[in-house]
Amino acid sequence: MTPDELKAHRASYPSRAQVRETPPDPAVRALLDLAAEKGISTVFDRFDKQKNHCGHGLTGVCCRICHMGPCQVTPRAPRGACGADADVIVARNILRWMAGAVAAHGARGREVILALKAAAEGRLDQPIRGVAKLNAVAKALGLFDEAKSVQTLAAEVADVLLDDMSRTVPGDHRTLRALAPPERIKVWEELDILPIGSQQEVFEALHRTGVGTDGDWRNLMKQFLRTGLAFSWSSVAGSAIAMDILYGLPQRSRIATNVGTLDPACVNIAVHGHSPVLVSAIVEAADAPDIQEQAKAAGATGIKFYGICCSGLSALYRHGDVHPLANAVGAELVLATGAIDLWVADLQDVYPGIMDVAECFHTKVVTTSDSARLPGAIAMGFDHRHANIGETRAMARKIVEMAIANQPLRNAANVHIPPVTAEAEIGFSVENIGEAFGGPAALLDALKSGAIRGIVNLVGCNNPKIPYEVAISRVTDILLAHDVLVLTNGCASFPLLKQGYCTTGALDKGGDGLRQELGERNLPPVLHMGECLDNARASGLFRILADAAGRPIKDMPFAFSSPEWSNEKGVGASLSFRLLGLNSYHCIPAPVTGSENVQRFFEHDTADILGGVMVVDNDPEALALRLITDLDTRRDQLGWPRPSARSTAP
Numbered sequence: 001m002t003p004d005e006l007k008a009h010r011a012s013y014p015s016r017a018q019v020r021e022t023p024p025d026p027a028v029r030a031l032l033d034l035a036a037e038k039g040i041s042t043v044f045d046r047f048d049k050q051k052n053h054c055g056h057g058l059t060g061v062c063c064r065i066c067h068m069g070p071c072q073v074t075p076r077a078p079r080g081a082c083g084a085d086a087d088v089i090v091a092r093n094i095l096r097w098m099a100g101a102v103a104a105h106g107a108r109g110r111e112v113i114l115a116l117k118a119a120a121e122g123r124l125d126q127p128i129r130g131v132a133k134l135n136a137v138a139k140a141l142g143l144f145d146e147a148k149s150v151q152t153l154a155a156e157v158a159d160v161l162l163d164d165m166s167r168t169v170p171g172d173h174r175t176l177r178a179l180a181p182p183e184r185i186k187v188w189e190e191l192d193i194l195p196i197g198s199q200q201e202v203f204e205a206l207h208r209t210g211v212g213t214d215g216d217w218r219n220l221m222k223q224f225l226r227t228g229l230a231f232s233w234s235s236v237a238g239s240a241i242a243m244d245i246l247y248g249l250p251q252r253s254r255i256a257t258n259v260g261t262l263d264p265a266c267v268n269i270a271v272h273g274h275s276p277v278l279v280s281a282i283v284e285a286a287d288a289p290d291i292q293e294q295a296k297a298a299g300a301t302g303i304k305f306y307g308i309c310c311s312g313l314s315a316l317y318r319h320g321d322v323h324p325l326a327n328a329v330g331a332e333l334v335l336a337t338g339a340i341d342l343w344v345a346d347l348q349d350v351y352p353g354i355m356d357v358a359e360c361f362h363t364k365v366v367t368t369s370d371s372a373r374l375p376g377a378i379a380m381g382f383d384h385r386h387a388n389i390g391e392t393r394a395m396a397r398k399i400v401e402m403a404i405a406n407q408p409l410r411n412a413a414n415v416h417i418p419p420v421t422a423e424a425e426i427g428f429s430v431e432n433i434g435e436a437f438g439g440p441a442a443l444l445d446a447l448k449s450g451a452i453r454g455i456v457n458l459v460g461c462n463n464p465k466i467p468y469e470v471a472i473s474r475v476t477d478i479l480l481a482h483d484v485l486v487l488t489n490g491c492a493s494f495p496l497l498k499q500g501y502c503t504t505g506a507l508d509k510g511g512d513g514l515r516q517e518l519g520e521r522n523l524p525p526v527l528h529m530g531e532c533l534d535n536a537r538a539s540g541l542f543r544i545l546a547d548a549a550g551r552p553i554k555d556m557p558f559a560f561s562s563p564e565w566s567n568e569k570g571v572g573a574s575l576s577f578r579l580l581g582l583n584s585y586h587c588i589p590a591p592v593t594g595s596e597n598v599q600r601f602f603e604h605d606t607a608d609i610l611g612g613v614m615v616v617d618n619d620p621e622a623l624a625l626r627l628i629t630d631l632d633t634r635r636d637q638l639g640w641p642r643p644s645a646r647s648t649a650p
């Protein structure tokens, strides 16, 4: 990035006032105004105060790895004190982000795998609901035997998933070997990037990025790819397998979304974060007749749950009746309603800023993980060793009782709920999408004919560097209008849930082909697949369709997009799909623009070795049109016809 480009990039960051003018969801504007009236600081206010952002950090050329620094590469000082140049510093920094991503998804996945093992061994009161998934995975891993009980098989699968995380003596990553497409395994083997185990690759990433270790940016990028595979196959796929075995597959259902669903007559509990283990038990605890009686005795008509970020989404599609309100960036706005009695904060994307807002109201915050505490919150959850995992149900019950006890302290005069709601259909999986089409062959036929031009997994988080939720909505509009089927999950899915994209009513936004193919099957044009770990469902759908076509995934008209991404897990998610040979599309550049070589590696070089590259354009419309052009290029190469352009521009 040249100095002029950097200046223009920083100048494009919206102010809080601009965010207030542009939200696609009217509730966001109302809540921003409400927060301003109450003197509540939000992520947008604090982001404004951070301007002008450091250009060295933005472009990735700030090194803080040793205390001879920090060193910043400039034309006057093109190398750090140790001699590291921009290529090495940028490559080391982004590799450390990738290691952080493996740890983030991996730690929450490990909690579920430990829960699966505990349930199988009878230490956790949790039925194993996904027996079909268990059998399928056990067969793929070579563990299946009809004589084995569900519990035995589940424990054995959990052990393999844990081994793939923690292997120290080099050996095969068994999940990857059993479940990855053979074409990809060959590609990764030839590149020598197969991981040993996820913890080992994080260990190695931190080792080789240490001072005076790996001084070759290309070799650092090789470990970046290897760590990306550990992210894909342990932190994401391994975690998703454990969740589906423990809790069963998602079920399609409808739910009312957005803050208008907050009910002042109920005990209101928000669940925020990423780990489903305690959250699932909390949602189930509220169904107990004596708990319901307690709520009524406290003067409430019932207990309602609301979803913030991914914990809410995973609880929703497994238990129903958890109303999605906001992604991580919008959490403070939900708290500003004053209507939440208890906020369950588990881990990741729970910003410390929520405590300042909660303290303005009666809202109690309960943290549930030893990894994630907040000063002022009540800590009630798993200890460092998960030694108390057997007490999950008892803790869940106590947390619900705390919410009931807190509800009478709510001050009605402090409650302001913008009356904005929308319906959404949720709970899509590889299995039920296949069923809706009567098998993958029919969906493949629609792709081949061009009725469905391509499929895009549109996900990721949000970032105040671009107007809140605008890019996600705009990219989706353009994709739908060009007959691209959209899959979504996680934080990016909230604007789509809240604006009705996840209902058949949104078929009006689609081109003729999409309207016909989905309309006759009563499917919405945006299929909601759950939380951010459910990227595994999107890649699973891509795999099934590619297999049906007899082609590798890299040849198919598929893509990944996280227009508003903002964190380490976002780097991992986009890399996962590039490792499969698909392009990833973003409105925000990664902090690699300080090195021409590393930037070129991301944006060009991986086309040859993997089949996919990173594409960045600050303009959502230009990004979406580039994505459509690239899908058409893939269609041309497959010999599949190009769909005609929609007659009316979106």
Ligand code: SF4
Pocket (backbone or CB within 6 Å): 063, 064, 065, 066, 067, 068, 069, 070, 071, 079, 080, 081, 082, 083, 084, 089, 211, 212
């Ligand atoms: Fe500076 Fe090298 Fe230390 Fe980084 S590792 S802070 S570039 S001396």
